Amino acid sequence: MRRVAGRTRRGAFTVALSVLTVCGLTLSATAAGAAPASPGDPDGPSVPAPTAGSSTPALPGTVTSGRYVVALAKAPVATYTGGEQDIPATKPQPGAKVDVTAENAQRYSAVLNTEHQEVAASVGAAPEKSYTTAFNGFAADLTGEQVAALQKDPAVVSVTKDTLRVTTDDHRSTDFLKLSGSTGLWSTLGGPNQAGKGVVIGVIDTGIWPENPSFKGDALGTAPDANNPYKAYRQGDTIIAKKVNGGTFTGTCQTGEQFSASLCNTKIISARYFGDAYLGSKTPLADFKSPRDGAGHGSHTAGTAAGNNDVYVGAQSGRISGVAPGASIAVYKALWEAKDPTLSGGFTSDLVAAIDQAVADGVDVINYSVGAPTESPATDPVALAFLSAASAGIFVSASAGNSGAGASTLDNTQPWVTTVAASTVQRYEAKAKLGNGVTYTGVSTTVGATVGPKPFVAAQNSAVSGTPTDAAARCYTGVLDPAKVAGKIVQCDRGGNARLEKSAEVKRAGGVGMVLTDLQDLGPIGDSHSVPSIEIDIPDGQKVKDYALTSAATATLVPSSSSTIPYPQIIGFSSRGPALATNQDVLKPDLAAPGVDILAAVAPPSNDGKSFARYSGTSMAAPHVAGLAAIIRAKNPTWSPMAVKSALMTTATDTKTRTGAANTDVFAQGAGNANPSSMLSPGLVYDSSDNDWLAYLEGLGTNLGTGVTAKDPSDYNAPSFAVGQLAGSQTLTRTVTATTPGLYRATASVPGYTVKITPSILNFDTAGKSLSFTATFTRTTAPLSTYAMGSVTWQGAGKTVRAPVALRSTTVASTSNKVDITGSGSASWQVTSAFSGAFPITAYGLAPVNETPDEVSVTQSKQYAFTVPSGSHLARFQTVVAAAGADIDLYLYRKVDGKFQQVAASASGSANEKIELANPPAGDYVVAVLGYTDPPGQSSTPFILRSAIVTNEVGKGISVSPSNPNATAGQAFTVTATTTVPDPSKAYVGWVQYPDLTGTLVEVAKAG
Template sequence: MNYRLSISLNQSTANLIQISNCILDLFGSKNLKIFETLSPYSTRKPVQPKPKLVGLDESEYGLLKSWPNYDGLAYGLGVDPTHPDLQNVAQEEQNSLQTYIVFLEKPASSKFSVESDLDSWYQSFLAETTANLNQQRIVHAYHSVVTGFAAKLTPEEVKAMENKEGFLSAHLEKTVPLLTTHSPDFLGLHQGYGLWKQANYGEGLIIGLLDTGIAPDHPSFSDEGVSPPPATWKGKCDFNGTVCNNKLIGAQNFVGAEEGNITGNPFDLVGHGTHTSGTAAGNFVEGASVFGEANGTAVGMAPYAHLAMYKVCYGIGCRYGDILAGLDAAVEDGLDVLSLSLGGPSLPFYDDVIAIGAFAAIRKGIFFSCAAGNSGPYYESLSNEAPWIFTVGASTTDRILKSQDEKLNTYGSIIGDALAPKVASFSSRGPSLSSPGILKPDIIGPGVDILAAWPESVDNATLPNPKATFNIISGTSMATPHLSGIAALIKKSHPDWSPAAIKSAIMTTADVLNLAGTPIVDQNLTPADVFAIGGGHVNPAKANDPGLIFDIKPEDYFPYLCGLNYNETAIKIITQQTVKCSEVGLILEAQLNYPSFSIKAGPNQTQSQYYTRTVKNVGPATSTYNLDLLVPHQMGMSVNPQVLTFTEVNQEITYHVEFMAQDGAGKDGVPYGQGYLRWFSDKHNVTTPIAVIFDTPQD
């Protein structure tokens, strides 16, 4: 359930009492000053809400994004930010400390060769009076993903920093919301054969998750059958004693730094992180159920892969500073896959710490997957839109859980929904606001009624193993670790593939038909469009043998960023290096070698648009691919050449695509068009979806 309140403080006393009681009950007392403002209108004290445990709607974990200022808080609550009471609170806050993330340009001097040197340099950006205060101002120091730090500062102190050499920018910290047993079988993963056998269940691969922590003693994280971690692993375990093992090889806590208490361990007090970890790489646990239903063997996508947890979230959400600190550690620890089931609103990539951290990750060859968000079914509602991120939407499986007791939220299972997979109603849709020329989401995967590990019992059942506790929840948070685990399996099978190659393999082989052989549908049971499904629904076996791939090197994103009209400072924040657009050039977004197309057309876009794509042969050395086109509504297309002939493995061929808007395109009121470009051989189908955003004339 998504909550949206729209109120004005200019109300009658009776109405204000009712509204204030509602706000206080719903949101608790985390934002104390705003609740102090509202409390005169309330008849009771704030009550911290208790989230449902069974059937938990994922968006209930993200009720608030937590606002860096009270105008933002007012906007989020729908309160009039100009009301005098609220303005007084805002003015008081302006004079107090707030957490900023400060981005710096690392000097070339050799004296900054170790972290302690950088930390001393960071301290120099604080005013001398500030540095001498007893209160610890620097919350996090960053050394890998970015050069910079998070610190408690006043606006005046930030202003003073702007004149210091090496300063790039500073941004108020934001907080973003947190956005399984049958799904392996539904996805075609079976013990003893197929992709699981080929990839040896993900053995030796390391999946890192940024989340709410983990319950380390859950049997899903047993290391039975799991090999020791590879020698390249450099992470650590913050749990006491011997809690970590060959399955859970790392666990660190980054929550609490703003309060001056980062000494807590990474245990999961919420459940979200335990659930996502179990979904990605949980070991086999027999007899998993909730209220005796959905009974079966619980197992993650890559059951013999290793896990590392970076606790950056608490119950209400995840602070940007903590996320960046977790990413800063994760990219240096030797991971193969990073999975983030969290995200905020659409932002320019230089303002988005997840996009910034993801770029650092892919430069090290780490596959980076993120939740698309739970703001569907509305268009333009995506999180995590950067093209170097694998953006995951949510779908159903063929298991229907029907509530048999509303009060207890108990469930009964029915297997065999022929319309599965369906797009989840809450799954966020494109087009992307940050980069409309990149089609997002990339993929959909199981995210509805997913059973996976949970820190405690939700049904008080008597279990043979009292620690074998599970829960059933929904969200793009649940879909993301499915794809992260599948990416680990593919990386195990193809260790030389880049993150972009793995993404391409998954997208171009995805299913667009359901179990009944008809197009995948949305919440209205009408065919889902490409802004809901991206490439389609993941098919792990096909993704492991895609035939052709679209690859992208990290430096290929430089002209793309220039094409977004980002200045040199913005690009430096993202890439951590100087990029001169006059030297690397610029390209239109849709020219990036992405395994999809997203273009604008219409009365104001009448000229032909020309793009290229380069594909690499990863199938049989000798193979021929022919062209199949579904041309979008009110468009014309041409492709040259129309036959691709390969004579060796890893051979690359470039083809050219022309899009032409027909007369009157966009005038019929239809906002979007869609189609596909497919290359097919006797063994493979390589499909790239096409989205057209019509420039509809305004009345």
Template sequence: MRLAVLAALAGTTLAVLVAPGTSAAAPEQDSPGALHLVTLRGPGSAGAAGAPAEVASAETRMRAEQDRVLGTVGAPEPVYRWTTALNGFAATLTSEQADRLAADPRVALVERSTVRRLTSAPPAPAPPPASRRTSGGRGVVIGLVDSGIDPEGPLFAAVPQLGRRAPGFDGACEGGEAAPACTGKLVGTRWYVEGFGADGVRSAAHLSALDDDGHGTQMAAIAAGNADVDARVHDLRLGRYSGAAPQARLAVYKACWTAPDPRDDGCAAADLVAAVDQAVRDGVDVLNLAVDGPSRIDTVELALLGAAEADVVVVAAAGNDGTAAHPSPWVTTVGGTLGARPRGTVELPDGPRLDGAMVAGRRSPAARLVLGSRARTPDADRRSARRCTPGSLDAAAVDGRIVVCDRGGVGRVDKSQAVALAGGVGMVLTNVRRGSTDADFHRVPTVHLDRPAARSLRQWLAGHPAARVVLRPSGTVRTPPRVAGWSGAGDPATGIVKPDLVAPGAGVLGAVPPRSDGARWDFVTGTSAATAAVSGAAAVLRSRHDWSATEIRSALATTAAPVRRTSVPRAGAGLLRPGAAERPGLVHALDPARYRAWWTDGRTRLNTPSAVLRRGERTTTRSVTNVGRRTFYFSSSARGFSRRHVWVTPAALRLEPGETGTYTVHATGRGRDDGHVVWRGAGGTTTRVPVVLR
């Protein structure tokens, strides 16, 4: 697209946008007949107040307007039409048609539909415990736009603890190939493939809401899996599992697909917008989107704007490529942290201590080591055996031994499966280059070593070929939470603090569709896992308070815990604290209609629970509301600023329940800096507002 740049915008406004007064044209290199997303000016029905009949009439007018716009360029019937979250459509257009629509004054944005990636990554050895919450989320529906769901098992069963059905939700359970059945827990399943293309999905994929990837099922488990479910993998008991909002119900919108080549897996923007539009129409309370995207406002973000206008709590992933996706102020954007790591040891008699990643319920028996490359079958090549690919190991050489397998070629768990089938009693997984060490659920006790430790093991083994070794779990190493290097960071130049907050995002346990070895649980790493946890926390707040979506967004962010030695653009407000979010003391309330005004005119100031002071700006003002039940004094302080002098006026506020007060943040000096304005309430509450000074 050709993007317009809005310069010198006042208040909290993105620096780079598609200007509302300027249409974006399609790239000149677009091939004829490409699927494009066209957004018309003005809100969808979600942003228009009125009785149901008035809303229906407005949608009829939108469709008529869409027809008139399509008619000006002779475009074919759209594959999707949207009238709820936004007014627009997805249609196959030539470059010339796209350019002509981009110049139409009725059109706000034209862009080509692209494929986005889910925001999960290879598991890392840092599994925090599953939620200990046994209640929360009653009467709330979490909508997940993801890869679908496999609802079999107790985690997604209809249980009495769910309580009453969610009022106002009007979803449906669509059919298809092996379509998942809805229950009292799973109340809606829909699927969208027109943007991705049904002819582009993997042959084993199901054209239904059934999860072919596993990602959607894991996100559903983390956000709203039932409480007190026994989690086991083989002979390893993982304890009792609960999602973040175990009493919440789930509506699943499958818009992410597996392709014949895994590198082509993803979620087409047209399908994502269609899923968001329908989720808003169905009446979800919280919307979870664990998909990456550009660091600008695009069609997907405009669909999320419509969700916010409908008072839906929108939670999206910051992404795993270092730059924060979902930069808009109406989205709660979530980054990921690292934390605890389960460890194991390769015990070598009279040898060095070799530590690695291990999750296991028992140690291995004492056994001799054998290199996979020296245990190959006659018809296997040396490289395959070195990597312990299935079918490459000779049972006569492996039986009763611990096998050393190089990383690469096939999945890590596939290697331990191959060892188990050949009669091995353990595996040492070795990195051959720099990379992570990962704790997986293996079929035999397994320790994963990094490259230096792997080199030491081979050197020791050369001098001790007959020695017996033991693989032993050594517990969990707990370190202070820190933001993961891959977690998307924000750009203060946009005028918006992103991410809004962070949550545990490494080695998070969740349910998956049955694997080849029968396991139904696995770890997941990425900002997607952190996003699901925040969505669950939002559902708990929505079920227990009559707060608006903007107030919930404020409560989640401003009660977050500090992350040591981490800047605001990396951690936002800090680390999610679901319990503290239930007593935020103060919230920053905001009329969601102002979001569209902010995007349209570039001058509207937003009462966000964060602030950016641009160059030359010395002050910014915010309003807070006491959501407690008693009158309290709240005193302010400025924390964490190292280069600039920052203070707040008034220094204290006395607010009755429901009363709103205004405060101003002042800054003097020069240079970039960031920190927090902290409000402490007499009732024991703490409200932390991240501030960036440019």
């Protein structure tokens, strides 16, 4: 199930040291307490995080109930190019939508449905729902044994647990983006109502609140409007809209709870809901079984992307507009609001169904403000469905995630998706004048008049007796003591629970104001708080808290009309790259857009009766890009989705740091902040399509059986350059297509590298002409194992076309971090050295894999002690679980100065976890297995802990050839590992090590 950011990431827990005995690889187990939930900051003001310090919450069995989504290798209808039973191609021509009613589409869909039945039946299962338009696969309840069998079927690409996914949530962003005003972009298009006209934006989210003025439209007629060819009309239950690209959108207004067919209009031209899996889970709802929005998130994203122009919000905020007011909205509700907010979200199968329908309906743009705190693989069903959507000509804007500011925290990283980070606009500010004479400036939208001077107290010292310190400091609901708070301004720590819950708690206890202090880099937010509030950023947050902890402290909250905070900045919560699923060879995020304090439509029941509210998150940034894409498509209707993406990226501009300097961190901002004034005429575009994406997947090792030649992901034709392992020098190839003819000259700069562009001049005599070039990056002074960031820029015809670059230099680059061998056998791969000369390679092992059967229940942990000998090269631990619906986590601790410290964790949404530690320090370690969700109907989860340590021993059943080659810098050569196992019935692990101490893991499976 997916939420509006996956399951909350769990934190560490204290190891019960007294019961552990260090005993080499002899494993001993003991029960201990569960890990507390991580006090991560929630996305948006209405989604709380778990209570810090509490036991890990056990999700109900319905979250991981044994329902899986099975992806099959054959192309879906949207991308099928012929060859199956003499059925002609069903992939639409450029500009056309998929015609699922056509005879060929019906015939091919029947072929796919038959295969679904056969594949499922081969393991004794039956499809519950089949998908054939944008995604070829089915959802079904499966046992662990059935999953294992399907994973071996060559017709199957992936088997993915149907998990919960979540929303990833110049004071006006449209002003900041220079869309409005007499010189803004809208004026050049004929006014705001022409921006995006003839384009349909599909919003996959929590639904819509149709009565909001942002979605007001005319009643649907029953015939086309001769004066407005793009105006939607109704024919029976079908809503039809002609599009600017010559295609036709067909939708419907699905009725349901508090949602009638009359609520669709010329703005909301379709509304559907998808909840087979979620509603089937019987999760108690705080929602409507209809397209009506029960959360507010979907209304907010729809209003941001395409809400009406000049909508009055109130005296303080004035009027607002969506980015593309002329565009139409199609609603696909696949995310649901639960009474328990931690269970809100949508299952993968429902989201795939929504994408499938959006492609069939013929939308032009999809906004997907959904994600997870860990990166989804390229074979994820949602990712594959979006590949087909892009192939059908649909631009997909997706949020990067709200798990920043750490590295590699983003999601939605597939190259056919545009991944959007969140940036700030001009902030509303206020000042906190403290009684010690110091004044601090912070972000506020609620200090409209002076408050104070008043007594200023720290929540940490103002809670009812017995309240845990963290809960008190963070102003959890019900913790503050009115006798200590009434009439005072309260200091609360950010984190742990929803920001709005903090001010609501202050108000409940009688407080008259709040100062919210950031103690880590999250980025201040101007929420609509219950009492006048200011949020103070780091490092000042700690200083304010320290003063509040003193006796007789006072504070005054003062409104400010000035703005001193540089903008746009990448907000702290915005997820960062590099993307691990691409082997760090595709740069993500792609670009940034406003995502902080965005005022837009919401659902009143879940927003204190308000029709508009300020939300923050990459969920808010993605619809800005969706709206901009709609504007581009209305102006250039024949452009492909990747041409649109390229135009947005290559015209983007740098964001700023806290000091106001240019931000050059491409893993935070991608290509930079969206710049609408240049996007309609970028000069050159880096385009790509189906075969490029399939070659990219093959390059990642995904065998789709398409016959497309694999391509190094670094060579994918992206409007960016990324190499995760650059050994000395590497040459990448790109092709650009002119939108404006002329002579273009290249410049490039990456600190610590020389960059050679060949040819350095490209001459385009006509628009539409494509030319290729190479970029050779050669390391000079760049530090090893550290990213260097820069750009490759083409200038000509009055255009500047800039692509970001991220390079990580290594001594050795290997095409395989892991190879698989069954029993005695061999495997080969390519290695490149950054230097010339002797290149010694050593094979260590084989180490036998020890298997320890055990079981663990929810909130319980089992712990295993062992010692890593000096000189070891690899420690590997893995849990293997056969039961469907289980979820356990794996943690690794090392004893340092008498205390155990966490050094690694594997805490995904499944039960099969793995930790691999290369060149581990010698010492005492503990592996802890934590129960999170038991299989349905069971009180514990049986598992096998597989452990192996590759020590400094050589010649124990593994050899490598060549063992001491004479390498030439930058030239790849072949390495072959050969295994001779002493016992074919056992599994082993080996390690092939290179001169820089990196290596390739050799996993040897049982042969019998």
